[in-house]
Amino acid sequence: MSEQVLFKNRRVDCRPASLADYRAGGGYEALTKAVRTMTPDEVIKVVMDSGLRGRGGAGFPTGRKWSFVRKDAPHPRYIQCNTDEMEPGTFKDRILVNTDPHLVIEGIVLCGYAVQADHGVFFIRPSYDADARLLERELEVAREAGLLGKNILGSDFSFDIDVHRSAGRYICGESSAQANAIMGKRPNPDKNSHMTDSGLWGLPTVVNNVETLASVPSILRNGVEWFQTLAASPTGDGTKLYSVSGEVAEPGCFELPGGTRLGDIIFGAAGGMLPGAEFKTCLPGGTSTSFVAREHLETPMDFDSMKKAGLSLGTGSVIVFDKNTCLVQATINILAYFARESCGWCTPCREGIPYMKHILERIEAGEAGERDVELLQRVADGMEHAYCGFAPGAAMPVHGLLKHFRDEVREHLDGRGCPFVGEGVAKPGLWTSLDRDETVPDEADSEGRDG
Ligand SMILES: Cc1cc2nc3c(=O)[nH]c(=O)nc-3n(C[C@H](O)[C@H](O)[C@H](O)COP(=O)(O)O)c2cc1C
Numbered sequence: 225m226s227e228q229v230l231f232k233n234r235r236v237d238c239r240p241a242s243l244a245d246y247r248a249g250g251g252y253e254a255l256t257k258a259v260r261t262m263t264p265d266e267v268i269k270v271v272m273d274s275g276l277r278g279r280g281g282a283g284f285p286t287g288r289k290w291s292f293v294r295k296d297a298p299h300p301r302y303i304q305c306n307t308d309e310m311e312p313g314t315f316k317d318r319i320l321v322n323t324d325p326h327l328v329i330e331g332i333v334l335c336g337y338a339v340q341a342d343h344g345v346f347f348i349r350p351s352y353d354a355d356a357r358l359l360e361r362e363l364e365v366a367r368e369a370g371l372l373g374k375n376i377l378g379s380d381f382s383f384d385i386d387v388h389r390s391a392g393r394y395i396c397g398e399s400s401a402q403a404n405a406i407m408g409k410r411p412n413p414d415k416n417s418h419m420t421d422s423g424l425w426g427l428p429t430v431v432n433n434v435e436t437l438a439s440v441p442s443i444l445r446n447g448v449e450w451f452q453t454l455a456a457s458p459t460g461d462g463t464k465l466y467s468v469s470g471e472v473a474e475p476g477c478f479e480l481p482g483g484t485r486l487g488d489i490i491f492g493a494a495g496g497m498l499p500g501a502e503f504k505t506c507l508p509g510g511t512s513t514s515f516v517a518r519e520h521l522e523t524p525m526d527f528d529s530m531k532k533a534g535l536s537l538g539t540g541s542v543i544v545f546d547k548n549t550c551l552v553q554a555t556i557n558i559l560a561y562f563a564r565e566s567c568g569w570c571t572p573c574r575e576g577i578p579y580m581k582h583i584l585e586r587i588e589a590g591e592a593g594e595r596d597v598e599l600l601q602r603v604a605d606g607m608e609h610a611y612c613g614f615a616p617g618a619a620m621p622v623h624g625l626l627k628h629f630r631d632e633v634r635e636h637l638d639g640r641g642c643p644f645v646g647e648g649v650a651k652p653g654l655w656t657s658l659d660r661d662e663t664v665p666d667e668a669d670s671e672g673r674d675g
């Protein structure tokens with residue numbers, strides 16, 4: 225097994241690591257070192273030099289983002305730890321929080337120290353309520369141990385963290401929409417300001433993904449050179465959590481060297497296809513990424529290699545499809561989810577996603593012709609004009625379908641309909657409908673929270 229950094233404390237019985245477990249493996253050494261011997265700028269420089277890139281989907285360099293917070297910026301400053309994770313197929317952040325809560329907490333406090341922030345917020349989706357309660361408990365444990373709150377570890381640095389439960393909408397994962405949700409507003413994205421200048425309550429706010437923040441303590445403890453030896457590809461950075469679902473023998477979340485080949489993730493870590501199933505394609509980074517062609521199994525799963533191959537790494541969450549799955553039907557399923565989750569703010573997304581779904585439903589039923597396929601392509605291209613990254617992401621499976629599986633789409637046209645009917649479409653338990661709502665806890669409903 226490759227070096228386990230983020231899952232170092234993962235246990236067979238799935239119980240979360242306690243503070244004592246975490247400390248036994250070097251936990252909170254990085255924070256001690258930072259607040260006692262390093263300036264905030266030195267912490268930022270180490271993270272920048274490591275080449276760590278954000279794991280929330282866009283791959284933005286983490287140290288660079290932190291450096292955007294101006295030294296003379298007003299206080300209080302905030303850190304949002306993005307624990308929304310509503311991208312279908314993605315379950316790495318939940319496992320990370322549940323495996324080693326203090327690893328994530330230490331990462332947030334280090335980020336807070338680096339930008340001299342005052343307050344952190346875990347923004348967590350409602351179906352992760354058990355994890356929210358775990359975090360609340362462990363935050364209290366950290367406070368009692370002097371690792372959080374006033375004068376952390378006897379230093380001048382004071383910082384605390386709260387847990388904010390989302391009301392459960394995909395768009396709340398987008399950083400500025402998330403800030404609106406935390407402030408009790410309608411969670412529309414806001415592209416008018418940079419979060420590091422003007423985020424929560426108009427004050428500097430750094431937003432990072434759970435996995436990104438959890439990667440920081442070991443970088444500060446072990447150094448940049450050590451971090452750079454971890455990846456499998458020249459453009460990989462550190463280790464990466466890949467969650468794998470769909471028709472594989474051993475679905476799960478695996479920590480592997482960043483830039484591990486897509487084929488090695490599916491046929492190695494995840495045990496290959498289920499008995500009787502044959503690989504057709506996958507979505508390599510959640511449902512906001514494109515279906516891949518077979519040759520992409522050779523591609524290293526890091527941001528740059530995927531981009532070079534015309535793909536995107538997204539969340540690195542691989543959803544695998546069998547040869548008998550109708551990809552038109554699968555794309556309809558995905559678009560039904562995105563149509564429901566659109567915030568409705570801009571026209572290309574609000575109208576375009578249901579329209580793509582409608583065209584695909586006509587294709588699936590055999591009611592469409594070649595001109596409808598061209599129209600579908602044009603509407604998918606138009607998603608680039610939407611206000612935020614949600615709509616271009618939603619269009620990615622459509623782009624992949626039309627680029628790599630156009631022949632399969634054509635088999636449906638001109639009265640023929642779905643060639644896969646009766647051949648294992650939407651196998652129960654494996655590829656079920658995404659178009660169902662989150663289970664929102666009663667208290668979130670009754671308080672009428674907006675996100
Ligand atoms: C529609 C949409 C949903 C998103 N959902 C998430 C999410 O659930 N978790 C996450 O970390 N980032 C999500 N992002 C990306 C965030 O906006 C932001 O870039 C990220 O949290 C920054 O963290 P990072 O630099 O550590 O990747 C989403 C972006 C968009 C456009």
Ligand code: SF4
Binds near residue numbers: 569571611613
């Ligand atoms: S693309 Fe437009 S409608 Fe869709 S989620 Fe973003 S702002 Fe809202």
